[in-house]
Amino acid sequence: FEVEMEKEGLLIRRLLVTVHGVTIHMARGTTWEVEVGGEQHLLPLSLAGGAVKVTQEGAYRVLRVQDGPRLLYDGSSSSLVLTLPDTYRGATSGLCGNFNGQAQDDAASPQELGEAWGTLTPDCTHGETPT
Template sequence: VQLPHHIHDVELERISRYVLVTQQHGFTLAWDGHSGSVYIKLSPEWVGRTCGLCGNFNADVQDDLKTSYGVVTEDLSMFGNSWVEEEPHQVRCPMVPSMFPSPCASRDPHILLKVEEVCAMLLEEPFTGCHEFVSPLSYMASCSNDLCL
């Protein structure tokens, strides 16, 4: 498909290294096509009306790891595995083990130092002003995991 492309109320376009999928009713998805990372932005009309791997969009980080059966957990594998869907006539996705290794576990120490240096920027200005409202810890973990992949 050549971009930009329109399908009904959905627009697909390439901006920089991302493919953006924008739906007229307040949904934008950005995908870089390489790392597997997907970024989703929703308009305020969706507050508290979502569920799944991206949380429930209610501004309460305490309940973002709610399983598909309604239990809040701190076990990431339990959370992720609860949202596995089966396609008819397809092989089921493999379950993630409870103690899955960090992507950084097998990295050389000099690479880990570079990862730490890059991610430590989240603890500096301009982000420090946000720390009393939003903890940087989950962002630090995401940064480290993304850089180690």
């Protein structure tokens, strides 16, 4: 299960969710539809033999994986909610931590987040502001 975001300023422009070998695209400003394999599909939608379901519930497009994650995306702002079952405990990584129940090893400040996820470029070294 993988979630990628394309951002536009503070807003989520597009979500790409890959699960069970299927990539589902959800774009900002749309409701009741998603893109799968380059084709637009109206909701509700069932994929991967019913293991993945995408529905519209109020303002949210909801992606549910059988016995797995649930993702809610409102498509109009930056509202994204990802709920994981306990079976994912200690098996995740990302900006929100590793879901191991030990808050002390999750990045708590912007500095810690940058140190954990930042990448160096040829013209920028750790601790220096690029010119």
